[in-house]
Amino acid sequence: MPLQVELVSPERLLYEGESTEVLARTVEGEIGFLPGHIPFVGILLPGVVQVYTGDGIQKIAVHSGFIELANDHLTLLSDVAELAGDIDVDRARAALERAEQSLAADADDADAQAAKARAEARLSASGTAD
Amino acid sequence: MAGAKERVLRRRIASVNSTKKITRAMELIAATRVVKAMQRANEARPYATQITTVIENLAAGGAAANHPLLRQPEQVNRVGIIAIAGDRGLAGPYNAGVIRAAEKQLDGARIDGADYALILCGKKTNDYFRFRGFDIAESYEGMSDSPTYEDARTVANRVMEMFTAGDVDRVELIYTEFVSMGTQRVTVRRFLPLESTESMATGGSVDDGGALAEFEFEPSPDGVLQSLLPRYVEARLYGAMLDAAASEHANRQRAMKAATDNAEELKLKLTREMNSVRQEAITTEIMEIVGGAEALADDRGSSSDLLLDHLVPAHLFPDHPDQRDPHFRKHHV
Numbered sequence: 246m247p248l249q250v251e252l253v254s255p256e257r258l259l260y261e262g263e264s265t266e267v268l269a270r271t272v273e274g275e276i277g278f279l280p281g282h283i284p285f286v287g288i289l290l291p292g293v294v295q296v297y298t299g300d301g302i303q304k305i306a307v308h309s310g311f312i313e314l315a316n317d318h319l320t321l322l323s324d325v326a327e328l329a330g331d332i333d334v335d336r337a338r339a340a341l342e343r344a345e346q347s348l349a350a351d352a353d354d355a356d357a358q359a360a361k362a363r364a365e366a367r368l369s370a371s372g373t374a375d
Numbered sequence: 376m377a378g379a380k381e382r383v384l385r386r387r388i389a390s391v392n393s394t395k396k397i398t399r400a401m402e403l404i405a406a407t408r409v410v411k412a413m414q415r416a417n418e419a420r421p422y423a424t425q426i427t428t429v430i431e432n433l434a435a436g437g438a439a440a441n442h443p444l445l446r447q448p449e450q451v452n453r454v455g456i457i458a459i460a461g462d463r464g465l466a467g468p469y470n471a472g473v474i475r476a477a478e479k480q481l482d483g484a485r486i487d488g489a490d491y492a493l494i495l496c497g498k499k500t501n502d503y504f505r506f507r508g509f510d511i512a513e514s515y516e517g518m519s520d521s522p523t524y525e526d527a528r529t530v531a532n533r534v535m536e537m538f539t540a541g542d543v544d545r546v547e548l549i550y551t552e553f554v555s556m557g558t559q560r561v562t563v564r565r566f567l568p569l570e571s572t573e574s575m576a577t578g579g580s581v582d583d584g585g586a587l588a589e590f591e592f593e594p595s596p597d598g599v600l601q602s603l604l605p606r607y608v609e610a611r612l613y614g615a616m617l618d619a620a621a622s623e624h625a626n627r628q629r630a631m632k633a634a635t636d637n638a639e640e641l642k643l644k645l646t647r648e649m650n651s652v653r654q655e656a657i658t659t660e661i662m663e664i665v666g667g668a669e670a671l672a673d674d675r676g677s678s679s680d681l682l683l684d685h686l687v688p689a690h691l692f693p694d695h696p697d698q699r700d701p702h703f704r705k706h707h708v
Contacts, residue, residue, distance in 0.1 A: 256422075272598075285593070
């Protein structure tokens with residue numbers, strides 16, 4: 246029985262589908278889910294969640310949120326999440342450059358660090374990261 | 376002469392008619408908006424239910440309830456009151472209902488000897504309380520029509536800040552719940568401290584340790600709870616705002632429908648009045664003409680000199696029945 250995957254943002258359901266395997270990054274590290282995984286709740290780090298579907302991989306850029314798995318039902322709760330197809334690559338690139346510039350000026354700038362992580366997640370999800 | 380009164384009525388009918396057109400347009404706009412708002416509320420539901428499920432799981436997993444948002448104050452010195460209403464009027468009792476409920480909460484706080492902090496969403500509530508000299512802690516505008524999650528986050532973060540800083544010890548949320556198209560209810564909810572989670576968490580520890588207790592948490596139940604609770608608070612406020620928006624549009628639609636119907640009725644009444652006034656004027660005019668003609672006839676001194684003789688003189692209408700049948704006239708004269 247495949248995993249039922251749902252990506253939910255506060256405003257609406259972004260994605261719904263079946264998957265054989267899901268890879269995500271939580272605060273403890275990378276984690277993969279196969280059908281039959283024990284119930285799990287974790288905090289997501291900005292990064293890419295890869296959902297293996299029958300036809301290929303659906304990549305999702307998440308910037309913060311939670312992952313919950315129970316009874317082969319996997320839910321990604323995220324304030325800000327984008328499907329690979331919806332990502333504006335040029336904007337993400339511009340954001341990355343801006344973040345790097347402000348980091349060059351002040352390496353401890355938390356906002357810029359977060360912005361950089363977000364932009365990198367977007368680019369890597371869209372498959373255009375260097 | 377033809378009726379100064381009639382002219383005035385005609386003008387009033389025109390003005391009622393244009394008012395009717397405006398209210399009708401507003402009604403139609405509100406009708407489409409209410410559908411959209413309901414759709415948005417439905418779309419937001421999965422997140423709200425999921426986040427609640429996660430919290431339940433956490434509670435079952437034994438997450439300790441020591442988050443600042445769960446702090447149960449021993450004594451309430453200051454009550455925060457969040458009132459969500461509209462930026463615009465013309466929505467029937469919508470704004471007034473929220474304002475009344477907020478005032479009730481204010482009175483309640485005063486009776487308990489506590490101070491209050493007003494957090495107002497919507498221009499109308501803000502105007503009302505400012506005009507009456509209340510102390511307004513925060514006010515937000517421009518988010519009542521179609522609130523975004525960002526709006527909810529802005530307000531929720533400010534409120535959480537006030538609560539964790541000890542500025543307020545309890546927060547009540549007042550908004551209009553969208554029950555159905557026909558029913559909207561002003562609702563008061565305890566917003567902070569979170570009561571449900573606390574009861575859930577304690578309920579979870581007594582849980583029989585079934586399937587739910589097997590949850591694995593990363594980093595830990597407490598860690599997840601720490602970052603989850605603020606999201607939960609935001610989601611609750613967002614849900615309330617969406618409900619309020621749908622209620623506002625539904626109320627406006629109803630109010631504007633009533634206004635349109637009233638305008639239609641008024642128009643009918645005024646039209647009838649105008650017609651009778653006009654008829655009166657015409658009758659008066661005819662009476663004057665007839666009276667004038669008869670006076671002329673009297674002047675000539677001939678009783679047989681009828682109005683008809685002037686209108687249909689024999690030399691112009693030789694074939695007129697009056698002329699052909701002298702008996703007819705004689706009979707009458």
